[in-house]
Amino acid sequence: xxxxxxxxxxxxxxxxxxxxxxxxxxxxxxxxxxxxxxxxxxxxxxxxxxxxxxxxxxxxxxxxxxxxxxxxxxxxxxxxxxxxxxxxxxxxxxxxxxxxxxxxxxxxxxxxxxxxxxxxxxxxxxxxxxxxxxxxxxxxxxxxxxxxxxxxxxxxxxxxxxxxxxxxxxxxxxxxxxxxxxxxxxxxxxxxxxxxxxxxxxxxxxxxxxxxxxxxxxxxxxxxxxxxxxxxxxxxxxxxxxxxxxxxxxxxxxxxxxxxxxxxxxxxxxxxxxxxxxxxxxxxxxxxxxxxxxxxxxxxxxxxxxxxxxxxxxxxxxxxxxxxxxxxxxxxxxxxxxxxxxxxxxxxxxxxxxxxxxxxxxxxxxxxxxxxxxxxxxxxxxxxxxxxxxxxxxxxxxxxxxxxxxxxxxxxxxxxxxxxxxxxxxxxxxxxxxxxxxxxxxxxxxxxxxxxxxxxxxxxxxxxxxxxxxxxxxxxxxxxxxxxxxxxxxxxxxxxxxxxxxxxxxxxxxxxxxx
Amino acid sequence: xxxxxxxxxxxxxxxxxxxxxxxxxxxxxxxxxxxxxxxxxxxxxxxxxxxxxxxxxxxxxxxxxxxxxxxxxxxxxxxxxxxxxxxxxxxxxxxxxxxxxxxxxxxxxxxxxxxxxxxxxxxxxxxxxxxxxxxxxxxxxxxxxxxxxxxxxxxxxxxxxxxxxxxxxxxxxxxxx
Amino acid sequence: xxxxxxxxxxxxxxxxxxxxxxxxxxxxxxxxxxxxxxxxxxxxxxxxxxxxxxxxxxxxxxxxxxxxxxxxxxxxxxxxxxxxxxxxxxxxxxxxxxxxxxxxxxxxxxxxxxxxxxxxxxxxxxxxxxxxxxxxxxxxxxxxxxxxxxxxxxxxxxx
Numbered sequence: 001x002x003x004x005x006x007x008x009x010x011x012x013x014x015x016x017x018x019x020x021x022x023x024x025x026x027x028x029x030x031x032x033x034x035x036x037x038x039x040x041x042x043x044x045x046x047x048x049x050x051x052x053x054x055x056x057x058x059x060x061x062x063x064x065x066x067x068x069x070x071x072x073x074x075x076x077x078x079x080x081x082x083x084x085x086x087x088x089x090x091x092x093x094x095x096x097x098x099x100x101x102x103x104x105x106x107x108x109x110x111x112x113x114x115x116x117x118x119x120x121x122x123x124x125x126x127x128x129x130x131x132x133x134x135x136x137x138x139x140x141x142x143x144x145x146x147x148x149x150x151x152x153x154x155x156x157x158x159x160x161x162x163x164x165x166x167x168x169x170x171x172x173x174x175x176x177x178x179x180x181x182x183x184x185x186x187x188x189x190x191x192x193x194x195x196x197x198x199x200x201x202x203x204x205x206x207x208x209x210x211x212x213x214x215x216x217x218x219x220x221x222x223x224x225x226x227x228x229x230x231x232x233x234x235x236x237x238x239x240x241x242x243x244x245x246x247x248x249x250x251x252x253x254x255x256x257x258x259x260x261x262x263x264x265x266x267x268x269x270x271x272x273x274x275x276x277x278x279x280x281x282x283x284x285x286x287x288x289x290x291x292x293x294x295x296x297x298x299x300x301x302x303x304x305x306x307x308x309x310x311x312x313x314x315x316x317x318x319x320x321x322x323x324x325x326x327x328x329x330x331x332x333x334x335x336x337x338x339x340x341x342x343x344x345x346x347x348x349x350x351x352x353x354x355x356x357x358x359x360x361x362x363x364x365x366x367x368x369x370x371x372x373x374x375x376x377x378x379x380x381x382x383x384x385x386x387x388x389x390x391x392x393x394x395x396x397x398x399x400x401x402x403x404x405x406x407x408x409x410x411x412x413x414x415x416x417x418x419x420x421x422x423x424x425x426x427x428x429x430x431x432x433x434x435x436x437x438x439x440x441x442x443x444x445x446x447x448x449x450x451x452x453x454x455x456x457x458x459x460x461x462x463x464x465x466x467x468x469x470x471x472x473x474x475x476x477x478x479x480x481x482x483x484x485x486x487x488x489x490x491x492x493x494x495x496x497x498x499x500x501x502x503x504x505x506x507x508x509x510x511x512x513x514x515x
Numbered sequence: 516x517x518x519x520x521x522x523x524x525x526x527x528x529x530x531x532x533x534x535x536x537x538x539x540x541x542x543x544x545x546x547x548x549x550x551x552x553x554x555x556x557x558x559x560x561x562x563x564x565x566x567x568x569x570x571x572x573x574x575x576x577x578x579x580x581x582x583x584x585x586x587x588x589x590x591x592x593x594x595x596x597x598x599x600x601x602x603x604x605x606x607x608x609x610x611x612x613x614x615x616x617x618x619x620x621x622x623x624x625x626x627x628x629x630x631x632x633x634x635x636x637x638x639x640x641x642x643x644x645x646x647x648x649x650x651x652x653x654x655x656x657x658x659x660x661x662x663x664x665x666x667x668x669x670x671x672x673x674x675x676x677x678x679x680x681x682x683x684x685x686x687x688x689x690x691x692x
Numbered sequence: 693x694x695x696x697x698x699x700x701x702x703x704x705x706x707x708x709x710x711x712x713x714x715x716x717x718x719x720x721x722x723x724x725x726x727x728x729x730x731x732x733x734x735x736x737x738x739x740x741x742x743x744x745x746x747x748x749x750x751x752x753x754x755x756x757x758x759x760x761x762x763x764x765x766x767x768x769x770x771x772x773x774x775x776x777x778x779x780x781x782x783x784x785x786x787x788x789x790x791x792x793x794x795x796x797x798x799x800x801x802x803x804x805x806x807x808x809x810x811x812x813x814x815x816x817x818x819x820x821x822x823x824x825x826x827x828x829x830x831x832x833x834x835x836x837x838x839x840x841x842x843x844x845x846x847x848x849x850x851x
Contacts, residue, residue, distance in 0.1 A: 109757040118792055126790040181712045183755060184791035192790075197572040200597050201787055207716025207822060251719065264525060270726040271535060277723075278545065285551045288716045288822050291597045299602075323528060330521040536730045540833050544826040545728070558848035573780065573787040591843065592797075593784035595821040617843050618818045618831035622799070625783075625819065627846045646850060 004372075005059045005436065012074060015064050019049060020079035028053045028060060029366065030082045030353045031438065031447045032463035035090030037120050041432075045071040045096055049083070050436060050447060054371040059436050066096060075100045082353035082468060093119040107182060118187055125184065125191040164477070164485060189460045190453075195221065195429060198457070199293050205462065207288055208251065209441045211244050213462065214293040216439040216448040219374055221295050224435030224452050227427055231376070232420045233297040238376040239413050240284060240292070241439075242406040246317075247276045248442035249399045252493050256396060257328065259487045260337050265328045272320050279313045282306060297423030307414055318407050325400055338393040342476045342488035345390060354472050355465040356444025357402070358492050361387050361394035368440040380412045392491045432458075441465055443493050466494050546613060551596045553614040556589060556629060560608035563587060563631040563644030567600035567609065576600060584630055585644050591617060591625040606650070636665040703735025704832065706776075707745035707769070711762050712794070713752025716822035717779040721749060724825040731825075734832055742766070747774040747835075753781045753794040754801050766805065772813040776831060780821045 010018050022028045028051040036046045044065040051060040066073050075098035077084050087098050092107045095117040108118075116123060185205060189198050202217045203210040215237050222229055250273040257265035277287045284290035284300060292299045302310075328334060344354070349362040359366050367384045369377045385401040387394040435450045444465030451459040469492045476488050537545055563585055568576050575594040579586040601609045619625065631644035652662050664672065710718055724731045725738065739745055742765045754762055766773070777798040780786040785797035795801060798815065805812065818831045833839045 112756075125792060127792050181714075181752075181755065182757065182793055183712060183753065183788045184793040185788075188788065188791050193572065196599075197570070200572045200595065200599075204595075204714045204716075204787060204821075207714040207719060210714070210716070264529075267727055268525075268528065270723065271532070271728065274723075274726070274728045278547065282547050282549060285549050285598075286596070287824065288720070289595075291551070320528075327521055327524045327528065332522075535727050536733075537728060538733075539729060539826050539829055540839055544824070546824075546826075558850050561850060563850065573785075573789065575780075575784075590784055591819050592817060593780050593786060593789065594819060595780050595787060614842075615820060615824050615827050616830045616839075617820070618816060618827065618834050619841050619843050620814060620816045620834075622783075622817060624841070624843045624845050625817070628848070630847075630849045632850075644850070 004057055005061065008060065008062050010062055010064055012064055012066075015062070015074050016076055016079060018062060019076040022051050022060060022062070023080050026053060030080050031445070032449070032461065032467075033083055033086040033090065034449050034459070034461040035094045035096050035119075036451065036459045037094060039068050040121060043068055045094065047073050047090060047096065048449070049076070050449065052372060052438060054366060057372050059372075059438075061434070061436065071096045072099050074098070077101050080353075081351050082471075084471065085467060086463070093117055095120070118184070125187045164482065186460055186462070189457060191456075194456050195295050198460070199295065200291060202462075203289050203291060203293075206464070208248050209244065209443060209446075210289050211293070212241055212439050212441045212446060213448075213464075215241060215375070216437050216446055217450065217460075218293050218295050219439070220435040220437040220448045220450040221429065221452070221457075222435075223437060224433040224450055225427070225429040227296060227424060229297055229424060230421050231418050233422045234376045235379075235413055235417045236298050236300075236302060236422065237293070238380075239302070239410055240280075240290060241375070242410050242413075243276065243280055243283070245406050245442045246403050247273060247280065248493075249403050250276065250321075252399060252490075253396070255490060256338075256487070257334070259490055260334050262328070262331055262334055265324075265331075265334075268324055272317055272324065275313055275317055279310060282309060294423065295429075296427055297421075299423070301422055302414075302417070310414065311411065314407050314410060318404070321403065335393075337484070337487065338396060339391060341392050341480060341484045342491060343389070343391045344472055344476050346388075348472065348475050349390070352472050353468055354444070355468050356441070356493075357395050357398040358444070358469050358472065360385065361398050362390035363388045366445075368438045368445045372438055374437065374439065376413060379416060380409045382409050392487065395491050444469065466492070470494065546615075548613065550613045550615070551598050552612050553591070553596075553617065554589075554594075554598070554600065555610050555612060556587070556627065557608050557610070558629050560606050561587065561629055561631075562606055562608075562646040562650045563629075564605065564647050564650075566603045566605060570599045570603045572597065572599070582642075583633055585633055585642075587629045587631070589627040591627070592622065634663070636663065636668055638665065638668055640667075641665045703737075704746045704774075704835065705737050705739050705744060706747045706749050707739055707742045707765075708749050709742075709751070709762065709765055711750060711752040711758050711782075712755035713779065713781055717751040717781075717820075720822050720825050721751075721778070721828065724828050729825040729829060731829060731832070734829070734836065736832060742768040743770065745769050745773075747776055749776050749778055750782050750798065751778045753785050753788045753797060755794050757793075759795060759804075762801070763805065763808070763810070766812070767810050771811075774814045774816065774835065775812045776816045776818065778818050778820075778828070779823055780819055783817045783819055786821070 008018070023030060031050040031052055033047060033049045036048065038044055038046050044067060046063055046065045049062040051062065052058065053060060064073055073096060075087055077087065078100070087101070088104065089107050090096050091098060091103055097103070116127070118127075185201060189201060193201060199214045199218060203214040205213045250269055254266045254269035254273070257263070257269065280290065281287050283302060283306060284292050344358065344362050346363045349359055349364055354362070355366075363386065365384065365386050369382075370384060382405045385398050385405075387398060429452055431452055431454055433452050436447065438445050438447050446465055447463040449459070449461040450457050473489065473492065477485060480488065565578050568578050568587075573593050573595055575590050577588050577590070579588055598611055601611055631646065633642040634645045634648050635642050648662055651657070652659055661669065708718065708721055723729065742748065748766060748769055766775070775798070777783050781788070782798050785794065788794050789796050795804070798817070802812065802815070816831055816835065818827055820827050830839065834841065
C-alpha cells in the first residue's frame with residue numbers, strides 16, 4: 001500500500017468473492033479492468049480491476065495472473081454488471097478468456113483476422129490486414145419495426161450505429177454497434193512515442209474533452225515516478241480544466257436546444273461560447289487541443305494582463321448566460337420535451353456504475369474533484385449539484401449549475417495563485433512502476449492507468465466516461481416514444497471518440513444484450 | 516401570466532446584442548497574438564541535427580538520406596502545430612507565425628525541403644551534415660582534427676602517434692589510414 | 693466536366709462526413725455556421741443526405757471499420773463532386789498515419805476509390821489541428837475564386 005493506493009494480489013479462486021465484497025459491502029464504484037501482456041517480464045498475462053472508494057479517497061487495484069498458453073480468468077460480470085464491456089475488450093485485444101460468460105466481438109472490425117491480437121507484444125503496431133471494404137446488411141425482423149439511426153445522420157456528430165426496434169411508436173429494444181472511431185492509440189503509445197509525445201496523442205483522443213485526458217496521463221506518470229510538480233503548474237492546469245468544462249457544457253446545451261427544435265437558443269448559446277473559445281486561445285495558444293501539458297509541468301504562463309482579461313470575460317459570460325437560461329427554460333416546447341422523458345432509476349445507476357451528470361441527476365453523489373482531490377482542487381470550495389428525478393431535465397439542470405460553479409472556481413483560483421516556476425527541470429522516470437489517476441471530465445470520471453517502461457510506457461489504458469454510460473441507454477430508452485430517442489441519446493452527452501480509442505470490430509452482426 | 520411571456524424576452528436579448536458577424540475574408544479574422552500557426556524554418560541557421568525530427572509527434576518533419584545529401588522535409592499537411600520543434604531546436608532556426616490560411620488543391624504545395632551536404636571521414640563512413648560538425652566544434656572543447664575522423668580512424672591515428680613517439684617508426688600493418 | 697465545375701461555384705451545399713476523427717474539426721464546422729463566422733453569407737448550407745451535396749467535408753483518418761460506409765457515402769453524391777479534406781488527420785493521416793486500424797488519409801482513399809471506378813472531380817486540403825472556422829471559410833472562398841492560394845513549395849539549400 002502506498003500513498004492512496006491499495007494493491008491486492010489475488011489468486012484466481014478468490015477473485016469473484018473479493019470483487020463482490022468490494023462492490024457490495026464496501027460500496028466502492030467499479031472503474032475499469034485492464035489486461036496486460038507481461039510475458040517479457042514474468043511469463044504471464046494479468047488482469048487488474050480498478051475500484052475507487054469514494055468516501056475514503058482510496059484507489060483499490062485487484063490483480064490476478066494467468067498462464068501464457070491459454071489464459072483463463074473467472075469473470076466478475078455476475079456480481080459487477082459494469083464490468084461487461086471491459087472484459088470483452090481484453091478478450092478482443094489480448095485473447096484472454098473469461099470463464100463463466102459468453103464472448104462476442106466488441107472492438108475490432110468484422111474483417112479482422114481471427115487469432116491476431118493487436119495488443120500482444122509480438123504483433124507490430126503497423127500491421128494492416130487486407131481490406132475488402134464491404135459493409136454489413138441490416139438485420140431484418142418480421143414482428144417488430146426496425147429503425148436504423150446512423151452511422152451518418154444529421155443528428156449525430158460522430159459515426160455510431162443504433163438500431164431501434166419499435167412497436168408502433170414505442171421503443172422496445174436497442175442494438176448498438178459502435179467503435180467506428182477506434183484508431184489504435186494504446187498500441188501506438190507503446191511503440192513509436194516517448195513520454196513527452198504522448199501528451200499530444202492523449203489530447204487528440206477527443207476534441208471536446210481533450211485537455212483532461214492529457215492532464216490525467218501526466219498526473220498518472222508523475223504519480224508513478226513520484227515527481228514533485230511546482231504548485232503554480234497545478235493551479236494553471238486546474239484553471240484550464242474548468243475553462244474546458246464551461247465550453248463543453250455550453251456546447252451540449254446548444255445541441256440539446258437544437259434537438260428540441262428551439263434553434264434560437266442554439267445560436268445564442270454558441271454565441272456566448274465563442275467568447276470562451278477566445279479566452280482559451282488567449283490563455284493557451286489554440287482554440288481547442290491546447291497542447292500546454294508536459295510531464296512535469298506546463299508550457300505557458302498566465303501573466304497579470306491575461307488574468308485581468310480572464311476576469312472580465314467571465315463576468316460578461318456569467319451575466320449573459322444567466323439571462324439566457326432564465327428565458328430558455330420557460331419555453332413551453334423545451335419543458336414538455338425534457339421533463340419526464342428518458343428516466344434512469346437509482347438502483348440501475350448504481351449497478352452499472354454510471355458517471356458524471358448522468359449519475360448526479362439520478363441521485364448519486366459522486367464527484368472526483370471532491371472525493372479524490374488532484375491538481376489544485378483542494379484549495380477551492382465548490383458545491384456539487386445533485387437531483388433525484390433522473391430525467392432529461394434533471395441532467396440539463398445539473399449541467400447549468402456546474403457552469404456557474406466553474407466560473408466561481410476559476411475566480412477563486414486566480415486569486416490565490418502562487419508565484420514560482422512552471423516546469424520541473426531534470427527528472428528521471430524509473431521502470432516498472434504503476435500509476436492510476438481519476439480526473440473529473442465534463443462527462444464523468446476518466447481513468448488512466450500507466451505502467452512505466454524504458455523511455456515509453458509499457459502499458460497505458462484509458463477508460464473514458466461514456467464507456468460506462470452507454471449500457472445505461474438500454475434502460476433509458478425502453479418504452480419511450482420514438483421521437484424522444486435522439487434527444488435521450490444526446491442527453492448522456494456521448495463522446496464516441498473517447499469510447500472507441502481502441503479498435504473495435506464487429507464481425508457478424510450479433511445482437512448483444514447490453515447491461 | 517408572466518411566465519407565459521418570458522420567452523418573448525429573447526427579442527430583447529437579441530436586440531441588445533446586435534450584429535456580431537465578422538465579415539471574413541473581407542475583414543481581418545478574430546485572432547489573438549498567441550495563436551499557434553505555421554512554422555518557418557530558416558535555411559541559414561539550420562544545422563541539420565535532427566532534434567526536431569525526434570520530437571515531432573506525427574512525423575511531419577522527416578530526414579531523408581542519400582549518400583551525399585541529407586534533406587529535411589516538412590510536410591504541412593501532417594503538422595499538428597504543437598510547436599515542440601521550436602522548443603527543442605538548439606540554434607533557434609524555427610520561428611512560429613500566426614498564419615492559418617493554408618488551403619490548396621495541390622498536395623505538392625505543402626512540402627518544404629532544406630538540403631544539407633554531408634561530410635565524411637577519409638575512410639568513407641559517417642556522414643553528418645557539414646554545418647552540424649562546425650557547430651559541434653564551435654561549442655564543445657574539441658578541435659577540427661578530432662571531429663573530422665570516425666572513431667575507428669581516430670583510434671588508428673592515436674596508435675600511430677604513440678608508436679611513432681615510442682619506437683621511432685610506424686609498423687607496416689598500422690600504416691593503413 | 694470542367695465547365696460543370698464552373699457552374700457549381702454559386703452556392704455550395706456541403707455534407708459532413710466524419711470518418712473517425714476526434715470531433716474537434718467537426719465542432720469547428722458547426723461553429724462556422726453560428727453568428728460569429730456566418731457561413732451562410734456564401735450560400736453554404738449543411739444538408740442531411742449525400743445525395744443533395746455538392747462538396748463532402750471529410751474529417752478524420754479513415755478507420756477500417758468506417759471504410760465501407762465512407763465509400764458508400766461518396767458514391768451516393770452526384771457528379772461533379774468536390775472532396776475537401778479537413779485537418780491534419782484527413783490530409784496526411786495525422787498522428788495516426790501508420791497504425792493498424794486506419795487507412796491513412798485522403799491519398800490512400802483516392803487510390804481505393806480509383807480501383808472501384810469512382811471519380812472525384814476536385815480535391816482540396818486544409819491543414820490545421822483543429823482547423824479554425826476562418827480556415828474553412830478561406831477554403832470555400834478559394835473554391836469560389838474570391839481569394840488566391842498562399843502556400844507554395846519551397847526548396848532551399850544550406851550553404
